[in-house]
Amino acid sequence: MRLPYFLTSAVVFALSAALCLLAASFAVTRVEEDSELAVRRALSLQGHEWAEVEADGLRVVLTGTAPDEATRFAALTAAGSEVDTSRVIDEMDVAPTADLAPPRFSAEILRNDSGISVIGLIPASVDRDALMQRLQRLDTSVSVSDLMETADYPKPKGWDAAIDYAVLALSRLPRAKISASPELVKITAIANSRKEKEALEQELTRAAPPGLRIGLAISAPRPVITPFTLRYLITDGGGRFDACSAQDEQARDAIIAAAQQAGLTGPYSCTIGLGVPSPRWATAAALSIKALAEIGRGSVTLSDADISLIAEPGTDPALFDRVVGELENALPEVFALHAVLPKPETDKQDGPVEFTATRSPEGLVQLRGRLGDELQREMIDSYARAAFGSDVVHTAARVVDGLPQTWAVRVLAGLEALSWLNNGVLTVTPDKVAISGMSHDETTRAQVAGLLSEKLGEGQDFDLSITYEPAPEPEDALPDPEDCIARIVQVQSERKITFEPGSAAVSADSRDSLNRIADILRECGPIRMEIQGHTDSQGREEMNQSLSQARAQSILNELRARRVPTSSFSAVGYGETQPIADNGTEEGREENRRIEFHLIRPEPVAPEETGLEALETPAEAEATGQAQDNAQENVSDTDAGDQ
Structure with missing residues (x-):
């Protein structure tokens, strides 16, 4: 029996619709699975395991709690790299933001x-x-x-x-x-x-x-030395520096090496400073010192670019001429040499032609000897009263004829040099200016040498015998903090500070030690100090920590009770964390139960580059190094030639 046409058409249409629905459902499911798998893989590769992925048709829904907003955005970006961003649905949360840490003030x-x-x-x-x-x-x-x-x-x-x-x-x-x-x-x-x-x-x-x-x-920056001065003498007692200046450590070493070859004896110092007239200063100094050593005895003075070499009277003229000629040819171009060979004295004078000024340790100044005229005497008396004080100067100089024209200049330069000494004697003769005495400043000798070389001019001889003595400590000066701590350690080594068992109360037999320590601290004034409490390892760690803090604070209170200023002191308990002996023995535990007085020192900080160092160009640094190399080479070459 055949079905009617309309019924057949309806059945075919229904079957077709069912097949279409089944195919569509299968396609949607396949798309969902593929999208979810791709997005999940992309999130996992970028470390977003916290994100959940769920496909709903063409939509991809992201859920989960992101640790912060940046991570949430990164997850969205990763998902958008696999599917169209319009299909990505953001349903993620962001974890609450914790309180921000305060900034570093x-x-x-x-x-x-x-x-x-x-x-x-x-x-x-x-x-x-x-x-x-x-x-x-x-x-x-x-x-x-x-x-x-x-x-x-x-x-x-x-x-x-x-x-x-x-x-x-x-x-x-x-x-x-x-x-x-x-x-x-x-x-x-x-x-x-x-x-x-x-x-x-x-x-x-x-x-x-x-x-x-x-x-x-x-x-402390390098001093500016004006004039830049070096003075080296060779006498019967050997060689010595009256003044020594160098532009850096290598130049100083080259100069000292030359002086040691020339018989340098005793202590010496060489000031490193600014103001060198030439990068080849060390070369000129080393050559001049070597030349003086060849002559035998005398002095050589470098004042900026001027060099004065004065031989001892009686030096062989032929030797003097040869050495001076060689030195003139070897010196760098900027330096000018003035060499003097004094003639032996033949004329006898009626009494010594000299001027002397004496400054006593009490500050009294006496002027004696000879001056050229009345105007000179008034001028020198006025200068001395201005330099030393009008009520301490006594003038007993007389006026004579026939003195050198530079006599007043030499006397005034000598008085200025004498004013830098705490006590001493100035002697001026036609051939020499001599200064002897004592100063509390170890740089005075070099300063006086620079002054006289500048004031007296080329070829003028002078002699310095200036000693250095440290200035006495003022009566109200505070002791060195290191010495204070050392004295406290000494007191504790004689009798240890102890406490009542398990208590922060100081034992009676420790009162005397505390009294002595208080006396020391009152003398030392305000020093930064930490009073440290330590225990052995018996008992609980928390209890030992608390006990050590209480004992350190107890010592601080005891010092306050003894009228010791303690505003710069602190009390800190370290418990059992810093043993100095074995806690396994009774003797070791006894050593670990202690009070220490610890000086708080500044922490080292790397110094920053100074302006002068920053302004030095590489070319200048290279020129300086080359000059030092030349100085050492010249000295070595001269030595080789002599041998």
Whole structure:
């Protein structure tokens, strides 16, 4: 039986629709699986395992919790690289942001002749106007530039102490850079001399709060030497320097080597400074010293580019002429040589032709001897009263005829040199100016040599016998902190500080030791010191830590009770963490139970490059090195020729 046409058509249409639906369903499922697999693989390769992928038809839904917004965006980008971005549905969450860590607060203060500037990041709660006023009070004649930024976070512990110390240090340093933070205050500064450098380091170390770390980099620049002077003498006792200057260490070594070959004896010093007239200074100095050694006895003086070589009377004229001729030909072009061979004295004078000035240790000055005329006597008397004081000068010089024309110049130069000594004698004769005496400044001898070589001119001989003695310590000077700690250690070695068992109470037999330590600390003044408490390893670690802290604090309280200023002291307990003996024996445990007094020293800070070093060009450095090589080669060549 045949079905009607319309029914057959309906059945075929229904079957076709069913097949289409089945094929579409299969295709959709296949697309979903392929998309989900591709996106999941891309996320896994980029480390986004936290993301979940679910395909919903043509849509790809991403879920999960990203650690931050950047990671969420990276996951979206990875999914978009596999399927069309319009198909990616973002349903991801972002983890709540934790509290941001506070920034590192610091302030950098720069002070020079142009003014004071402050730059850095400070807490918003800091009264910056008050800080600017404090800095302005350091020098009201310059401007203070505020270049600081603020952040709204609480002030970190130690911030106020660091800023207070930085301002205090800046008040002592007219040229400095100070970087202040709660953890460390670094000070970079320039002192005018080595003595000032040492005094500043000691003062700043004592002034720092005990809990603040400090770093000091104070440099003393090389002095400017004017005139640049070197003076070497050879006498019956050997060779010696009256003055020695060099532009750097290598030039100094070349000069000293030449002097040692020429018979240098005894201690010596050679100042490294600025102002050298020629890079070949070491060459000229070494050749001049060697020439003097060949002559035998006499002196050679280099004052800038002028060289004066004075032989001893009685030197063989032929030898003198040969050595001087060789030296003139060997010297660098910029240097001029003036050589003198004194003639033996034949004419007898009626009494010594000389002028003398004596300065006693008490400061009294007496002027005796001969002067050319009344005007000279009045002029020299007035100069002496201006230099030494009008109430300490006694003039007993007489006027005579026939003195050299340069007599007044030689006397005035000698008096100026004598004013630099604490006590001494000046003797002026027609042939020589002699200075002898004592000074508390070890550079005085070199300074006097430079003065006389400049004032007297070429070919003029002078003799120096100046000794150095350290200045007596002022009566109110504080002892060195190292000595103070050493004395405290000595007291403890004689009788150890002990406590009642398991207690922070100081035992009765330790009272005398504490009294002696208190006496020492009162003499030492404000030093930065940490009182450390230590225990053995018996008992719980937390208990030992607490006991050591209590004992250190107890010692601090005992010192306060004895009227010791303790504002620069701190008490710290270390428990059992720093043993000095074996805790396995009773003797070792007894040694570990102790109180130590530890001096807090500044931390080393690498000095920054100075302006002069920064301005030196590579060509200048190369020229200096070449000059030093030439100096050593010339000395070696001369030695080889003699052999």
